[in-house]
Amino acid sequence: MCTGPGRTGVTRRALLSGGAGAAAAVALAEPAQAAGRHRGLRDLTHPLGPAFPAFSPGEEAARGTVTTIPDDGYYMQQWRLIEHVGTHVDAPAHFTPGGRTSTELRPSELIRPAVVIDIAERAARDADTVVTVRDIQAFERRHGRIPDGAAVLMYSGWGAKAGDPDAYRGADAAGTLHFPGFGTDACEWLLRHRAIGCLGVDTLSIDPGDSATFDTHRALTGADRYGLENLAGLDRVPRHGATVFVGLIPYEGGSGGQARVLAPGEWSGVGRRLVSGRVRVVAAW
Numbered sequence: 426m427c428t429g430p431g432r433t434g435v436t437r438r439a440l441l442s443g444g445a446g447a448a449a450a451v452a453l454a455e456p457a458q459a460a461g462r463h464r465g466l467r468d469l470t471h472p473l474g475p476a477f478p479a480f481s482p483g484e485e486a487a488r489g490t491v492t493t494i495p496d497d498g499y500y501m502q503q504w505r506l507i508e509h510v511g512t513h514v515d516a517p518a519h520f521t522p523g524g525r526t527s528t529e530l531r532p533s534e535l536i537r538p539a540v541v542i543d544i545a546e547r548a549a550r551d552a553d554t555v556v557t558v559r560d561i562q563a564f565e566r567r568h569g570r571i572p573d574g575a576a577v578l579m580y581s582g583w584g585a586k587a588g589d590p591d592a593y594r595g596a597d598a599a600g601t602l603h604f605p606g607f608g609t610d611a612c613e614w615l616l617r618h619r620a621i622g623c624l625g626v627d628t629l630s631i632d633p634g635d636s637a638t639f640d641t642h643r644a645l646t647g648a649d650r651y652g653l654e655n656l657a658g659l660d661r662v663p664r665h666g667a668t669v670f671v672g673l674i675p676y677e678g679g680s681g682g683q684a685r686v687l688a689p690g691e692w693s694g695v696g697r698r699l700v701s702g703r704v705r706v707v708a709a710w
């Protein structure tokens with residue numbers, strides 16, 4: 426479902442030309458390292474359309490064509506969206522009375538150092554598993570301390586299921602959803618001890634799917650922090666040392682909203698490219 430990383434790979438190769446550039450392009454095609462520095466640009470956003478699974482049935486995005494170039498001289502669509510479909514932000518206002526809305530989140534809060542907690546192996550056996558305090562402590566022993574203000578992102582492997590709504594939602598016969606999320610203890614630990622900036626997941630909700638009480642939502646938004654849901658491509662982000670940029674649409678009064686989420690790494694270098702008959706120096710990811 427996530428086509429972003431593939432596309433950016435092609436763009437990088439197109440921008441770099443010859444010699445050292447060609448060698449760099451080959452190196453960039455490798456998966457991101459498990460930790461530390463990474464090169465290139467990862468797109469953590471799922472393409473959004475009517476087929477993308479919604480948290481509640483019937484709340485999928487809807488689109489229609491409003492104008493066409495043959496008929497009107499220009500092309501335009503109209504969308505019907507709730508603020509919580511596709512790759513999106515949960516603003517503090519989503520679950521906390523008086524919480525900040527989308528326009529009230531500051532730009533500096535939307536660019537964060539990121540860490541990725543990998544629970545994919547466990548999630549493959551148990552859809553109801555959650556990120557625990559033990560997972561976080563094990564992460565820190567291996568990768569180092571989570572920086573204050575970080576975006577703490579759960580990688581469960583669920584992003585690969587987004588093209589199959591039933592598998593992604595994991596609804597049982599009673600309608601209860603089953604997918605991983607953050608345990609409330611882990612969320613509270615991260616708020617208290619690491620003053621995190623946000624939590625992010627590659628599933629439909631920061632709480633596990635079988636939660637009826639949304640305690641992680643309440644703890645996080647009650648602490649004036651935001652969530653990121655339906656992230657894509659976390660398998661290709663280094664576990665430690667990445668940055669996330671959250672391109673949240675500033676909906677007035679927004680309880681959150683759709684966002685293009687990017688994880689830019691280091692610039693891969695500078696290449697030379699022929700533009701309109703002149704050789705130009707082009708920076709490339």
Ligand SMILES: N[C@@H](CC(=O)c1ccccc1NC=O)C(=O)O
Pocket residue numbers: 480481484509510515629630631642654
């Ligand atoms: N934070 C989740 C959960 C959510 O939106 C939600 C939670 C409880 C009841 C309804 C919800 N959203 C839409 O139906 C989301 O943004 O999709």
